[in-house]
Amino acid sequence: xxxxxxxxxxxxxxxxxxxxxxxxxxxxxxxxxxxxxxxxxxxxxxxxxxxxxxxxxxxxxxxxxxxxxxxxxxxxxxxxxxxxxxxxxxxxxxxxxxxxxxxxxxxxxxxxxxxxxxxxxxxxxxxxxxxxxxxxxxxxxxxxxxxxxxxxxxxxxxxxxxxxxxxxxxxxxxxxxxxxxxxxxxxxxxxxxxxxxxxxxxxxxxxxxxxxxxxxxxxxxxxxxxxxxxxxxxxxxxxxxxxxxxxxxxxxxxxxxxxxxxxxxxxxxxxxxxxxxxxxxxxxxxxxxxxxxxxxxxxxxxxxxxxxxxxxxxxxxxxxxxxxxxxxxxxxxxxxxxxxxxxxxxxxxxxxxxxxxxxxxxxxxxxxxxxxxxxxxxxxxxxxxxxxxxxxxxxxxxxxxxxxxxxxxxxxxxxxxxxxxxxxxxxxxxxxxxxxxxxxxxxxxxxxxxxxxxxxxxxxxxxxxxxxxxxxxxxxxxxxxxxxxxxxx
Amino acid sequence: xxxxxxxxxxxxxxxxxxxxxxxxxxxxxxxxxxxxxxxxxxxxxxxxxxxxxxxxxxxxxxxxxxxxxxxxxxxxxxxxxxxxxxxxxxxxxxxxxxxxxxxxxxxxxxxxxxxxxxxxxxxxxxxxxxxxxxxxxxxxxxxxxxxxxxxxxxxxxxxxxxxxxxxxxxxxxxxxxxxxxxxxxxxxxxxxxxxxxxxxxxxxxxxxxxxxxxxxxxxxxxxxxxxxxxxxxxxxxxxxxxxxxxxxxxxxxxxxxxxxxxxxxxxxxxxxxxxxxxxxxxxxxxxxxxxxxxxxxxxxxxxxxxxxxxxxxxxxxxxxxxxxxxxxxxxxxxxxxxxxxxxxxxxxxxxxxxxxxxxxxxxxxxxxxxxxxxxxxxxxxxxxxxxxxxxxxxxxxxxxxxxxxxxxxxxxxxxxxxxxxxxxxxxxxxxxxxxxxxxxxxxxxxxxxxxxxxxxxxxxxxxxxxxxxxxxxxxxxxxxxxxxxxxxx
Numbered sequence: 008x009x010x011x012x013x014x015x016x017x018x019x020x021x022x023x024x025x026x027x028x029x030x031x032x033x034x035x036x037x038x039x040x041x042x043x044x045x046x047x048x049x050x051x052x053x054x055x056x057x058x059x060x061x062x063x064x065x066x067x068x069x070x071x072x073x074x075x076x077x078x079x080x081x082x083x084x085x086x087x088x089x090x091x092x093x094x095x096x097x098x099x100x101x102x103x104x105x106x107x108x109x110x111x112x113x114x115x116x117x118x119x120x121x122x123x124x125x126x127x128x129x130x131x132x133x134x135x136x137x138x139x140x141x142x143x144x145x146x147x148x149x150x151x152x153x154x155x156x157x158x159x160x161x162x163x164x165x166x167x168x169x170x171x172x173x174x175x176x177x178x179x180x181x182x183x184x185x186x187x188x189x190x191x192x193x194x195x196x197x198x199x200x201x202x203x204x205x206x207x208x209x210x211x212x213x214x215x216x217x218x219x220x221x222x223x224x225x226x227x228x229x230x231x232x233x234x235x236x237x238x239x240x241x242x243x244x245x246x247x248x249x250x251x252x253x254x255x256x257x258x259x260x261x262x263x264x265x266x267x268x269x270x271x272x273x274x275x276x277x278x279x280x281x282x283x284x285x286x287x288x289x290x291x292x293x294x295x296x297x298x299x300x301x302x303x304x305x306x307x308x309x310x311x312x313x314x315x316x317x318x319x320x321x322x323x324x325x326x327x328x329x330x331x332x333x334x335x336x337x338x339x340x341x342x343x344x345x346x347x348x349x350x351x352x353x354x355x356x357x358x359x360x361x362x363x364x365x366x367x368x369x370x371x372x373x374x375x376x377x378x379x380x381x382x383x384x385x386x387x388x389x390x391x392x393x394x395x396x397x398x399x400x401x402x403x404x405x406x407x408x409x410x411x412x413x414x415x416x417x418x419x420x421x422x423x424x425x426x427x428x429x430x431x432x433x434x435x436x437x438x439x440x441x442x443x444x445x446x447x448x449x450x451x452x453x454x455x456x457x458x459x460x461x462x463x464x465x466x467x468x469x470x471x472x473x474x475x476x477x478x479x480x481x482x483x484x485x486x487x488x489x490x491x492x493x494x495x496x
Numbered sequence: 497x498x499x500x501x502x503x504x505x506x507x508x509x510x511x512x513x514x515x516x517x518x519x520x521x522x523x524x525x526x527x528x529x530x531x532x533x534x535x536x537x538x539x540x541x542x543x544x545x546x547x548x549x550x551x552x553x554x555x556x557x558x559x560x561x562x563x564x565x566x567x568x569x570x571x572x573x574x575x576x577x578x579x580x581x582x583x584x585x586x587x588x589x590x591x592x593x594x595x596x597x598x599x600x601x602x603x604x605x606x607x608x609x610x611x612x613x614x615x616x617x618x619x620x621x622x623x624x625x626x627x628x629x630x631x632x633x634x635x636x637x638x639x640x641x642x643x644x645x646x647x648x649x650x651x652x653x654x655x656x657x658x659x660x661x662x663x664x665x666x667x668x669x670x671x672x673x674x675x676x677x678x679x680x681x682x683x684x685x686x687x688x689x690x691x692x693x694x695x696x697x698x699x700x701x702x703x704x705x706x707x708x709x710x711x712x713x714x715x716x717x718x719x720x721x722x723x724x725x726x727x728x729x730x731x732x733x734x735x736x737x738x739x740x741x742x743x744x745x746x747x748x749x750x751x752x753x754x755x756x757x758x759x760x761x762x763x764x765x766x767x768x769x770x771x772x773x774x775x776x777x778x779x780x781x782x783x784x785x786x787x788x789x790x791x792x793x794x795x796x797x798x799x800x801x802x803x804x805x806x807x808x809x810x811x812x813x814x815x816x817x818x819x820x821x822x823x824x825x826x827x828x829x830x831x832x833x834x835x836x837x838x839x840x841x842x843x844x845x846x847x848x849x850x851x852x853x854x855x856x857x858x859x860x861x862x863x864x865x866x867x868x869x870x871x872x873x874x875x876x877x878x879x880x881x882x883x884x885x886x887x888x889x890x891x892x893x894x895x896x897x898x899x900x901x902x903x904x905x906x907x908x909x910x911x912x913x914x915x916x917x918x919x920x921x922x923x924x925x926x927x928x929x930x931x932x933x934x935x936x937x938x939x940x941x942x943x944x945x946x947x948x949x950x951x952x953x954x955x956x957x958x959x960x961x962x963x964x965x966x967x968x969x970x971x972x973x974x975x976x977x978x979x980x981x982x983x984x985x
Contacts, residue, residue, distance in 0.1 A: 044802040049650035049834030113817045153841045161538035313533040328602045329846035345538030352642045356848035357818035
C-alpha cells in the first residue's frame with residue numbers, strides 16, 4: 008500500500024473520540040473538583056458531534072508541495088468551484104454599498120426589512136412560488152443550524168421526538184439535541200433485519216425509491232417513538248443522497264404531517280444546487296404546501312398553515328458558509344414571536360445584512376439582460392457542479408461501484424460495502440476500518456455512512472466540490488487505485 | 497397635565513403584557529389544536545421579557561415634526577453620541593479592506609485568528625492587563641447575550657442557580673433562563689423588611705455602598721438558593737447603577753467564588769464607557785483575578801483559574817449594537833470545547849470579523865501620534881457621555897432628586913419614589929402608574945427599577961445618550977416640568 012499519510016498523523020482505530028479529546032485537554036489543578044468546573048450538558052453537547060469529524064481534523068491533509076501524500080478533502084460539504092465568480096463581486100459590493108448610519112443601532116431581530124424583502128424575492132424565484140412569501144414570516148439568523156435550532160425550540164418541548172429519514176446529515180444530532188433537547192427517531196424505509204446484508208442482488212443498494220419516507224415508514228417511526236412526535240425534518244434536495252424526493256413523496260409528507268399534527272421542516276439548503284433539473288424534478292415543499300397563488304395577489308402569505316416550515320442558508324448554493332446567513336420561513340402565527348426573540352441570540356450583523364441584501368437583489372452584469380446576479384451565478388455553479396458530478400459518476404460506472412445517480416447537492420452516495428472486511432467485528436468497526444484504510448493508505452477522505460445513520464455499513468458520501476481541480480483529478484486516480492488494489496486487480 | 501401622547505397611543509395600565517400580545521396575534525383556524533402548533537417553552541421564553549419593553553414599543557415616540565408630544569427615548573441603553581465619528585470610519589474601512597477568499601469558507605468557530613488577536617490587544621489596553629490574554633481563551637459570537645448564554649450552558653446544568661446582585665439588567669432573565677434554564681436568585685444587600693420604605697433618612701436611597709455584593713450578601717443568597725449556586729454574574733461597570741464596584745468589592749467576589757467553587761462571570765460591556773475614571777476607580781475582574789504579569793512574558797494566559805470568566809461586546813462602548821459583536825474570555829480548559837461548539841450557533845460573519853479586526857487594530861488618524869483609533873474614539877465618547885451625564889446630574893441636584901453619582905455607562909440611577917401615589921396598590925402597580933404618568937403625560941420614557949428587580953419601588957434608570965441633542969434638551973425641560981408639577985410647585 009502507498010504511504011499516503013505520514014506516521015505521525017496516520018489515524019488508528021484507537022483515535023480518541025471528540026469527547027475524550029476534551030477531557031484530555033484538561034489541566035485542572037489538584038484542588039479543583041473536576042465535576043464543578045464545567046457542566047455535564049456542555050460535555051454531552053460535544054459528544055453529539057460525529058467522531059469522524061475529529062478523525063478528519065486529525066489527519067494530514069494534502070498539499071502539493073508539503074504533503075503530497077496527504078488526504079484529499081472529499082468529506083466537507085463545501086463548494087470551492089465558484090470563488091472566482093463570488094469573491095470579486097463581494098469586494099465590488101463591499102466597496103459600493105454604503106454602511107448606513109441606522110446599521111450601528113439595534114436592528115429588528117428577524118432581520119432588516121430590505122434584507123427580508125430581498126430574500127423573499129429570491130425565494131419566489133428559486134422555489135418558483137406562486138406569490139411572494141410574507142416577509143413577516145422570514146427570519147434571518149447566523150446559519151441554517153441556528154435558525155433550525157430556534158424553529159425546533161419554538162415548535163417542540165424538550166424530549167419531544169423529531170423524525171428524520173435515514174441517512175441524514177450527521178450534525179443534525181448536535182443542532183437538534185444539544186440545546187433544543189429533541190429526541191431523534193430515524194425514519195427507516197426498509198427492514199434490513201430480514202435481509203442478508205451481503206446480498207445486494209435481492210434489493211439493490213442504490214434504488215433511490217428505497218430511501219423515500221413513505222407514509223408507511225412515517226407511521227412505523229411514529230409508532231416507534233417513545234415521546235410525542237412533533238417534527239418531521241426533511242432534507243430536500245437530500246444530503247447525503249444527492250437526490251430530490253419526487254413531488255408525490257413531499258406531498259405525502261405534507262399530508263401526513265398535517266393530518267398527524269406533526270410539524271414538517273423542509274431543509275432546502277441545496278435548493279439552488281439542483282444541477283440536473285431535468286432529471287431531478289425538484290419541487291419545493293413551500294410550493295407544494297402553498298394554497299395561494301391563483302389570484303392576482305403577488306404578495307404572500309403562501310397559505311401554508313401552521314405545520315409547514317422551511318429553512319435555508321447561503322452556505323451551499325452560494326458557497327458562503329463563512330458568512331453565516333441562514334433563513335427560516337413559517338406562516339405559523341404562534342411561533343412568530345418566540346422565533347423573533349430567540350433570534351436575538353443569533354442575529355446577523357447589520358453590515359453583512361446590507362451586503363447580502365445587495366447580493367440577493369443585484370442585477371447581472373451587462374450582457375445578461377434582465378437577469379438577476381443570483382440567476383446567472385446559480386447557472387454557472389450548476390455547470391461546474393455537473394462537470395464534477397459527471398466525472399465522478401462516470402468513474403463509479405466504469406468501476407461498477409453501486410451509487411445513486413446524483414442530480415443535486417455537492418456529493419454522490421456510494422455503496423462501498425464490497426470492500427468491508429469480513430469478520431466478527433461490529434458493523435461500526437468494519438466501516439471505520441474501511442474509512443481509515445481509505446484515509447491512511449489511499450489519502451481519500453469521504454464521509455462514512457453510519458455517521459449519517461445509514462442502515463447498512465459500507466456506504467460513503469463523496470463530496471466532489473471541495474477540492475481544487477488538480478486535487479480532484481488526483482482523487483479520481485487515487486480512487487481507481489483503491490478499488491483496483493482492493494479487488495486485487 | 498400636558499397631552500404628551502396622542503390618545504390612540506397612550507398607554508393604560510391595562511396594556512397587555514408581551515405574552516398576551518403573542519396570544520392575541522394568533523389566527524389559528526378552528527381545526528387546529530392551539531396547544532400543538534407551538535411549544536410552551538417558546539411562549540415561556542417570550543414571557544421572560546420585561547413588560548415595559550412592550551410598553552415602550554407601543555408608545556408614540558417623539559418626532560419634531562410629526563409627533564412633537566411623543567415620548568423621548570431615555571430607556572434604551574444605546575449611545576447616539578458618536579455616529580459622526582463612527583459611520584465614516586466604518587465606510588472607509590469597508591472600502592479599504594479586501595474581503596479575502598478564505599472568508600467564504602467555514603471559519604474557526606471561536607473566531608478568525610486575526611480577529612481574536614486584535615481583540616486580545618484591545619482587551620489588554622482597555623483593561624490594563626499585565627499580559628496579553630490567551631487568544632485560545634477568546635470566543636467571539638453574535639452579541640454579549642449570545643456568548644453569555646453559551647458560557648452559562650457550558651458552566652451549569654439546567655435548574656442550577658445563578659446569583660445576580662440587584663438591581664440588574666432586565667434581559668438577563670431572558671438570556672440566562674429561556675434556553676440555558678438557569679434559576680436566578682437575586683443578591684440583595686439590605687434588609688428592607690425591617691425598614692420603613694418611605695423613610696429615606698435612616699438609610700439613604702442613594703448610598704452607593706448599599707448596592708455592593710458583600711460576602712455576607714453572597715452568603716445569604718447562597719443559603720437562599722434552592723438549587724446549586726453555580727454562577728455569580730456581575731455587571732461591572734454596573735448597569736443600571738452607572739457606578740463601578742470598588743476593587744475590594746470585586747476582589748471579595750473573586751475570593752468568595754473561588755472558595756465556594758462558584759463561577760464568576762464579569763460582564764464588562766461598559767468597560768470602555770468609564771467617562772469619569774478619576775472618580776470611578778474601575779479595575780477589571782480580569783486584572784484583579786490575574787496571577788500573571790510579573791515576568792517578561794507578554795503573552796497569556798492571565799492565570800485566572802477555572803472560575804473566572806468575562807464577557808464583553810461592542811454594542812455600548814462602540815455604539816455598535818447592530819453589528820452583534822460579543823466576546824467571551826475564559827481560561828477554564830474544560831469549557832473550551834463546549835463553548836466553541838455551541839458558538840457554531842451564533843458565529844459572526846467572516847465579513848464583519850474582517851471589519852472589526854481592522855477597527856480593533858487601526859491606528860488613529862494622523863495628528864494623534866502612536867495612538868490606536870479605539871483609544872482616540874473612546875476618549876471622544878467619554879467627553880460626550882460626561883457632558884450629558886453632567887447636565888442630567890446637575891438637574892437632579894438642583895431638583896433635589898436623590899440619585900447615584902454616575903461615572904460610567906450611559907445612564908443615571910434616580911430615586912423618584914417621592915412621586916409614587918400612596919394607596920393600597922401593590923408596589924408594582926404604584927411604580928407602573930408613575931412610569932405611565934411620565935410616559936403619557938410628560939413624554940419621558942425611563943426604565944422602571946422593579947423591572948430590574950430593584951428592591952424598592954420608584955427608582956428609574958435614565959439613559960442620557962439615546963436622544964439627539966435637541967431631544968435631550970427637551971428631556972431636561974420636560975423632567976423639570978414633571979417634578980415641579982408633581983410637587984405642586
